[in-house]
Amino acid sequence: MAKKNRGKGLWNLESRGRGTCPICKTTRVKVLYDTVTENxxxxxCKKCK
Ligand SMILES: [Zn+2]
Structure with a gap:
């Protein structure tokens, strides 16, 4: 689990871990953090975690 959101492991993810944050709507950020919402x-992204 250490550093799971860093390095080469990201390249296996969809869009290499980058996308649009659903909260702050920032595009092309790394969207890596699971957050539980009502939906x-x-x-x-890191800032919205
Ligand atoms: Zn965000």
């Missing part, structure tokens, strides 16, 4: 679990 279920979503991936958000």
């Amino acid at each position: 279920g679990t979503v991936k958000v």
